[in-house]
Amino acid sequence: MDRIGMQDSMSEKVAVQHYRFSVATPAAAEPEWASLVARWHQLDDATFALVEAAHCFRRDFPQEWKKLQPQSIWLATPGGSNLADAEFVGKGCRSPSRFVGTLPSIRSSSLSLLMDWRGPVLCLQYGKTITAQGLSEVYWHLASSGESCDRPVWLISARHHERDDRKVFDVSFFVCGNDVAADFYLTASTAKIPNADKDVLAWLDRPSPDGKLQKYFSLGADVRMERSES
Amino acid sequence: MYVVGYGCYTAAGKGAHALYQGLLAGRDFCSPLDDSGWPAKPMTGARLCFWPESPPGATQCEVLVEALLSCVDQCKQQNADVVDIFSSGQLGVIFASTKGCIEDVVWQPDFQHAECDTLAPVLDGFLAKSAIEAKIKICVSNACSSVHGAVYLARSWIRSKRVRHVLIVAADSIGPFVVNGFSALKTFAETRVTPFAKERQGIQIGDAATAVLLSVDYKSKTMIKSVDIESDGFAATKSDQGGESLVKVVSTALAGAKPDLIIAHATGTPANDVVEDAVYGKLFGITVPVTATKWSIGHGLGASGGVDLIAALEVLTHQKVFAIGNTVAADPEFKGRYLVQGSSQDQGVIDRIITSTMGFGGMHGAMLVERCYG
Numbered sequence: 011m012d013r014i015g016m017q018d019s020m021s022e023k024v025a026v027q028h029y030r031f032s033v034a035t036p037a038a039a040e041p042e043w044a045s046l047v048a049r050w051h052q053l054d055d056a057t058f059a060l061v062e063a064a065h066c067f068r069r070d071f072p073q074e075w076k077k078l079q080p081q082s083i084w085l086a087t088p089g090g091s092n093l094a095d096a097e098f099v100g101k102g103c104r105s106p107s108r109f110v111g112t113l114p115s116i117r118s119s120s121l122s123l124l125m126d127w128r129g130p131v132l133c134l135q136y137g138k139t140i141t142a143q144g145l146s147e148v149y150w151h152l153a154s155s156g157e158s159c160d161r162p163v164w165l166i167s168a169r170h171h172e173r174d175d176r177k178v179f180d181v182s183f184f185v186c187g188n189d190v191a192a193d194f195y196l197t198a199s200t201a202k203i204p205n206a207d208k209d210v211l212a213w214l215d216r217p218s219p220d221g222k223l224q225k226y227f228s229l230g231a232d233v234r235m236e237r238s239e240s
Numbered sequence: 241m242y243v244v245g246y247g248c249y250t251a252a253g254k255g256a257h258a259l260y261q262g263l264l265a266g267r268d269f270c271s272p273l274d275d276s277g278w279p280a281k282p283m284t285g286a287r288l289c290f291w292p293e294s295p296p297g298a299t300q301c302e303v304l305v306e307a308l309l310s311c312v313d314q315c316k317q318q319n320a321d322v323v324d325i326f327s328s329g330q331l332g333v334i335f336a337s338t339k340g341c342i343e344d345v346v347w348q349p350d351f352q353h354a355e356c357d358t359l360a361p362v363l364d365g366f367l368a369k370s371a372i373e374a375k376i377k378i379c380v381s382n383a384c385s386s387v388h389g390a391v392y393l394a395r396s397w398i399r400s401k402r403v404r405h406v407l408i409v410a411a412d413s414i415g416p417f418v419v420n421g422f423s424a425l426k427t428f429a430e431t432r433v434t435p436f437a438k439e440r441q442g443i444q445i446g447d448a449a450t451a452v453l454l455s456v457d458y459k460s461k462t463m464i465k466s467v468d469i470e471s472d473g474f475a476a477t478k479s480d481q482g483g484e485s486l487v488k489v490v491s492t493a494l495a496g497a498k499p500d501l502i503i504a505h506a507t508g509t510p511a512n513d514v515v516e517d518a519v520y521g522k523l524f525g526i527t528v529p530v531t532a533t534k535w536s537i538g539h540g541l542g543a544s545g546g547v548d549l550i551a552a553l554e555v556l557t558h559q560k561v562f563a564i565g566n567t568v569a570a571d572p573e574f575k576g577r578y579l580v581q582g583s584s585q586d587q588g589v590i591d592r593i594i595t596s597t598m599g600f601g602g603m604h605g606a607m608l609v610e611r612c613y614g
Contacts (some may be wrong), residue, residue: 038500082470086561087381089356089357089359090358090359090381092351092352092356092358093352095339095342095346095351095352096346096351096352096418097352098349098421099280099346099347099417100352100516102280103280103282103416103417103420103421103424104252104283104420104424105424105435106424106425106426108424109420109421109422109424109425110425110600112339112421113338113381113383113599113600113601114381114382115382115383115385115471115599115601115603116383116600117601118473118601118602118603119471119473119600119601119602121473122471122472122473122602123473125473127473128470128471128472128473128485129470129471130392130468130469130470131379131382131469131470131471131601131603132351132380132382132387132389132392132393132469133380134379134380134381135357135359135360135378135379135380136357136359136360136378136379137356137357137360137378143378147378147393147396150396150397150400150402151400151544153394153400154396154399154400154401155399172269186327188492198280213339226609231376237415
């Protein structure tokens with residue numbers, strides 16, 4: 011198969027920039043990107059949140075957005091399309107637009123329209139540790155890519171909670187690459203067991219109880235996060 | 241990546257032989273819908289291809305696990321030399337599926353609040369019962385392109401030397417959720433599925449489970465030479481009519497080589513077939529024959545890529561090519577060369593086959609499968 015084999019020089023660290031956005035659904039008004047995504051009003055909540063978050067990324071960080079366009083997008087989808095599945099069933103299994111939303115791949119379609127981008131998309135699932143696993147997967151993917159990887163890989167993950175009868179999605183864009191200014195790094199380790207996604211975000215956001223920022227956090231699959239010195 | 245073992249379970253029965261012989265014989269395995277006892281009944285008729293046997297009273301998770309176990313047993317029986325792979329400590333396992341065991345949970349009133357995954361339980365249940373040692377494991381849900389996505393990931397695993405072998409298992413079974421969904425989309429054919437025919441009506445869907453064992457250590461007579469996937473973001477349920485994204489993945493997978501056969505996605509819908517013809521007509525004209533499997537055993541959803549891959553492996557091994565058995569004649573406006581009913585099974589030496597897929601969300605995939613000499 012093309013050229014199977016390990017690259018001779020394997021990067022030990024993969025730099026990661028983390029962008030995080032909070033989106034409440036249903037939308038209170040027509041979004042600014044409505045003209046780019048036809049039938050935006052028929053998008054399921056998770057897809058709408060993802061697209062809105064990407065819009066915020068592009069709007070709030072225009073230079074980074076332009077510079078960091080991905081070679082591939084990996085969606086880490088805890089709970090798959092549960093919300094969309096429930097909506098389809100809850101409305102009597104009659105709505106074609108609701109059924110369309112029941113596949114994680116649909117999110118990439120609307121995202122691609124907003125980004126005017128096309129490329130490989132992988133929709134990964136494995137329960138509540140999928141963000142940690144996804145980061146590990148991207149590390150290994152990039153660590154062996156060598157010179158063929160001149161653009162970053164995006165891992166996108168979202169979790170939701172209920173607030174005041176609305177759903178609030180916390181969407182994270184992990185921009186991973188060898189040519190990226192780092193918020194933190196992915197490095198090889200001996201850790202085997204992935205941590206839950208909520209603990210990944212907690213490590214990113216808050217210091218440990220003793221007030222110090224923990225330098226490392228295990229993702230499992232022999233990968234850990236390492237806080238950047240800068 | 242060498243293909244060192246494979247197995248499948250479709251409406252044609254258990255085993256690649258049953259699938260291949262059913263395709264060669266031109267059999268359509270569609271059977272009537274019995275929706276008695278279903279929590280929701282579809283708006284329209286549905287063309288469905290069921291597994292011949294399912295354990296009574298079993299959950300969907302149990303049914304899928306048993307189907308996958310059957311497929312892996314076929315791998316082991318096919319090639320006793322590779323049994324050691326399953327306990328080598330160098331095996332990664334990927335489960336490809338669209339909805340997994342959705343029927344077991346989605347009808348429960350508190351489902352939307354449940355933080356459950358409908359794919360992981362199938363993967364974990366399969367691994368527990370099979371006693372396979374998975375060094376790494378994960379699920380891929382890329383709609384109809386799930387197996388192509390899994391192969392893309394498997395390539396990454398092997399390139400990074402995380403593992404030396406990858407087992408890709410795939411399964412989807414049809415039940416009220418997906419049948420109601422496709423019925424809501426009004427995509428089912430009314431009478432027959434006739435891909436690339438002028439009178440094509442739509443799809444049929446089918447139960448399907450596959451297992452494909454890939455290795456870089458063990459040689460075999462067939463290999464997956466390359467794979468490419470792309471999301472084109474044109475629209476949720478259709479691709480742009482020019483098929484630019486499908487052209488890209490097919491061309492990338494071929495890397496300048498010319499295939500001897502194409503196993504197309506070929507759902508038989510008015511829109512998709514137009515796109516595929518635009519692509520194959522543009523790339524190959526009438527120089528490369530095109531065939532398909534979904535007219536026979538139904539669209540296997542997340543496992544459909546695995547079914548097409550196994551059909552390709554059978555063709556490479558036995559050198560007989562099945563036709564699109566339900567299609568009497570291709571649409572006269574189409575430019576590709578379609579193997580319709582009555583086409584010869586002898587299409588010359590077949591060394592390279594492209595399998596292609598078009599999934600919801602504009603997820604396209606193409607895989608080049610080759611025969612190995614020496």
